[in-house]
Amino acid sequence: MLKLNQLIKIYENGHQAVKGINLDVKAGEFIVLVGPSGCGKSSILRSIAGLEAITSGSIELDGRRVDPIKPAARDIAMVFQNYALYPHMTVYDNLAYGLKNRGVEKSLIDRKIRRVATTLKIEDYLDRKPAKLSGGQRQRVAMGRAIVRDPKLFLFDEPLSNLDAALRAHMRLEIKKLQRELGVTSVYVTHDQVEAMTLADRIVVLNQGEIEQVGTPSEIYHQPQSEFVASFIGSPAINLLPATLSGGQLVLSNGQTCSVPAYAHLPDQHIKVGIRPEQLSLTTDAHPLRLDLAVQVVEPLGPNQLVHGQLLGQMFTAVTPEQPLALHQSLPVYIDPDKLHLFDSQGQRLLPRLLQATAS
Incomplete structure (x- = not known):
């Protein structure tokens, strides 16, 4: 449905934001672009939308090359971070505006708006102006304006970043349900890894204008291809310890x-050995690796807690069940060696023999 071929974007100041990106998105797929600030995710999204001219490469939508085409003719709808609603118009008129500009007849516009308003539960707000709506209601209106156009592609530019935590979690669920119902191919940009993990069919992890890894949330979490991906995806962040690999022995x-x-x-x-805090255990079984954590800070989270401290001269975090711990005590934690992530000196994942055979 969407194909990016060797996409490059260089700004006038010489900064290369996107460095030869290749990406294929299947029809109906929900793709999330994730990465730190400045990784190029917004530049890619704005290039797809036509809000940025690309430097080289091509963008194809449903078999048609769209990068030379004006944004309005691309059949793409975008939901912005700041909602981009017209403040002087009612919700109804905001939803109708794009359709009126395209010459859609009035009765059809009304039917589309009523249907979308019912789907998004905003039918009671159609006569209100945006200033009279909450952040979540405005977000629904912004999504409604995109949906009512029946586009081939949805683009989401950090649409939940202005909402509080509880509303963000609720809207995440709403967006996922809606996308499943509509079946519209969607590209979603966020720096929030929780949004990426919960929403995506596949995640694209970006770093300095290049793709580090593309995979399902499970693949990205359990088989990170690089130290960068392992560190960026996962909360709390993965622990990384220096070590030596010699003859099948970790030292x-x-x-x-x-x-x-x-x-x-x-x-x-x-x-470097990567150890996810949530995969540590306080009990030993089947001779797992034992590590002794010198406790410095405990953060209670209800049913469990984050225990931070020193381990082999590094800051280290473990997730444990809720229990009293004394500061500076030595806490033995255990990990199954099969759950270790090993990275070479270049930060690339080392493949165990079985996985290497599969990969080749």
Whole structure:
């Protein structure tokens, strides 16, 4: 449905925001572009919409090249961060505006608006001006204006960032339900990894204008292709410890060793070991790796808690069940070696033998 071919965007000041992006989006798919500020995600979205002229490459929508075409002729609807509603118009007129400009007859406009208003539960607000609506209601109107056009592609530019946490979680659910019902291909930009994980069919992780990894939320979380992806996706953030890999043995900086036979085929090298805080356990079983955490700060979260401290000279975080812990006490935590993520000196994922065979 949407195809980006070698997309490059260089701004007048010489900054290259997008560096040869290739991406295929299937019909009906919900794709989320995620990454830190300045990674190029908004530049990509604005290029697809036609709000930015691309430097080189091409953009195809439903088999038709659209990058030379004016934004209005691309059959794309965009939902902005600031809603971009006309303040002097009622909700009804905001929804009708784009259709009127396209010469759609009045009775059809009315039918479309009534249907969309019922779907979004905004039928009681059609006579109100945007200033009389809450943030969540405005967001629904902005989405309604996109839906009423029946576009081939939805673009979302951080649409929930101005809402409070509870409303953001609620609207996330609404957007996902709506997209499933409508089946419209959607590209969604956010810096919020929770939005990315919960909304996406596939996530595109961007870093400095390039794609680090494309995959399902499960693939991105469980098989991050780089240290960057592992660090960016996951909350609390992954722990990274320096180590040496030698003959299928992991050697930590304190000399502690752990057998990792799935990596025995790899040459001896200095590596980083990634350990997700939520995959640590307080109990030992099947000889997992033991680590001793010197407790410094405990953050209670209700049913569990975040325990921060020092481990092998690094800051380290563990998620544990709620329990009293004394500051500076040594807390033994355990991890199954199969759940370790290993990265080489360039920050790229080292594949265990089974996965390597599958990948090749």
